Amino acid sequence: MLLSGSGKPQFGEGNREVGEAPLGRPVWAAVGGSLMSLCLPFTGVATMKFKSPPVNSLSLEFLTEFSISLEKLENNRACRGVIITSTLPKIFSSGLDITEMCGKSMEHYTEFWRAVQEMWLRLYGSNMVTVAAVNGSSPAGGCLVAMSCDYRIMAENPKFSIGLNEAQLGIVAPFWFKDTFVNVVGHRIAERSLQLGSLHPAPEAHKLGLVDELVPEEKLMERAAAVMAQWLALPDHARQLTKTMMRKAVLDRLVAHREEDIKNFVTFVSKESIQKSLRMYMEMLKKRKS
Numbered sequence: 001m002l003l004s005g006s007g008k009p010q011f012g013e014g015n016r017e018v019g020e021a022p023l024g025r026p027v028w029a030a031v032g033g034s035l036m037s038l039c040l041p042f043t044g045v046a047t048m049k050f051k052s053p054p055v056n057s058l059s060l061e062f063l064t065e066f067s068i069s070l071e072k073l074e075n076n077r078a079c080r081g082v083i084i085t086s087t088l089p090k091i092f093s094s095g096l097d098i099t100e101m102c103g104k105s106m107e108h109y110t111e112f113w114r115a116v117q118e119m120w121l122r123l124y125g126s127n128m129v130t131v132a133a134v135n136g137s138s139p140a141g142g143c144l145v146a147m148s149c150d151y152r153i154m155a156e157n158p159k160f161s162i163g164l165n166e167a168q169l170g171i172v173a174p175f176w177f178k179d180t181f182v183n184v185v186g187h188r189i190a191e192r193s194l195q196l197g198s199l200h201p202a203p204e205a206h207k208l209g210l211v212d213e214l215v216p217e218e219k220l221m222e223r224a225a226a227v228m229a230q231w232l233a234l235p236d237h238a239r240q241l242t243k244t245m246m247r248k249a250v251l252d253r254l255v256a257h258r259e260e261d262i263k264n265f266v267t268f269v270s271k272e273s274i275q276k277s278l279r280m281y282m283e284m285l286k287k288r289k290s
């Protein structure tokens with residue numbers, strides 16, 4: 001992931017680079033983890049770029065780096081917003097790494113699911129303004145990342161799709177994926193889309209309200225910066241309290257049922273029938289390629 005931003009850099013470890021202006025003030029700070037890059041310039045707006053080829057799957061390692069990066073930005077008082085995008089052509093994120101859910105131990109599933117929860121709790125509950133610049137396809141967990149942001153701008157290419165397609169894999173989106181979806185598009189659209197495991201091409205996703213606007217791909221980052229400026233024009237405390245008011249019930253629900261949710265996931269994913277569905281899905285992906 002690639003994370004970049006400006007202001008007062010607080011990133012202690014890793015591949016840190018800090019530019020110094022003549023007065024000794026940091027111009028920018030870049031913390032290049034291996035799976036995402038992050039930069040924070042003077043504007044106080046960080047850009048986080050996923051860079052985990054081939055398709056930015058959300059592996060345990062990726063999720064861990066994502067959560068740590070969010071925590072660092074959240075704790076950096078100079079950072080007020082983050083734009084999330086991908087360095088890979090055509091893919092925002094392919095969602096949870098299916099190989100993390102196949103043929104592994106119960107301990108591994110537990111650790112993996114806790115990391116998925118952690119990422120969502122941090123992103124959905126962030127005090128920062130979060131804008132997703134969706135520059136490619138974004139199924140399932142990738143859609144969750146985008147939906148957890150405050151605003152979604154998608155490249156207008158109809159070949160790019162987004163949605164919670166879990167049902168197509170023979171698995172079930174957990175209640176907090178569903179809650180996030182309902183909060184974005186409303187109950188009826190969420191219900192139909194979830195039951196059918198629909199992946200919506202960008203124009204349809206826009207019509208449904210799953211993404212807020214479509215722009216030509218080359219204008220995506222420029223537009224994300226403009227939207228960010230608009231959101232940051234308001235006082236942080238008023239915006240943050242409003243965001244909390246809108247999202248708290250859904251966040252609290254997972255916090256209250258976190259261990260139960262992990263148990264459900266581990267039990268569900270360990271079933272031979274589910275393992276078989278996931279294996280068949282992976283085989284289908286490979287066959288489709290050849």
Ligand SMILES: CCCCCCCCCCC/C=C/C(=O)SCCNC(=O)CCNC(=O)[C@H](O)C(C)(C)COP(=O)(O)OP(=O)(O)OC[C@H]1O[C@@H](n2cnc3c(N)ncnc32)[C@H](O)[C@@H]1OP(=O)(O)O
Pocket residue numbers: 054055057091093094095096097098099137139140141142165166169171172173174264265268269282285286289
């Ligand atoms: C009672 C209730 C209890 C509830 C308990 C909980 C239940 C479990 C909930 C789990 C929720 C799951 C969420 C998810 O996110 S699951 C993942 C869903 N993702 C997908 O369906 C996307 C699949 N991928 C694609 O459609 C395409 O790859 C994509 C459009 C993203 C890109 O297409 P492209 O043609 O560019 O690339 P390839 O298809 O050739 O893929 C390249 C290689 O990457 C591998 N790949 C793709 N996606 C994944 C993935 N998500 N995880 C792991 N690996 C992935 C693909 O197989 C190719 O590999 P090879 O190069 O080795 O062939």
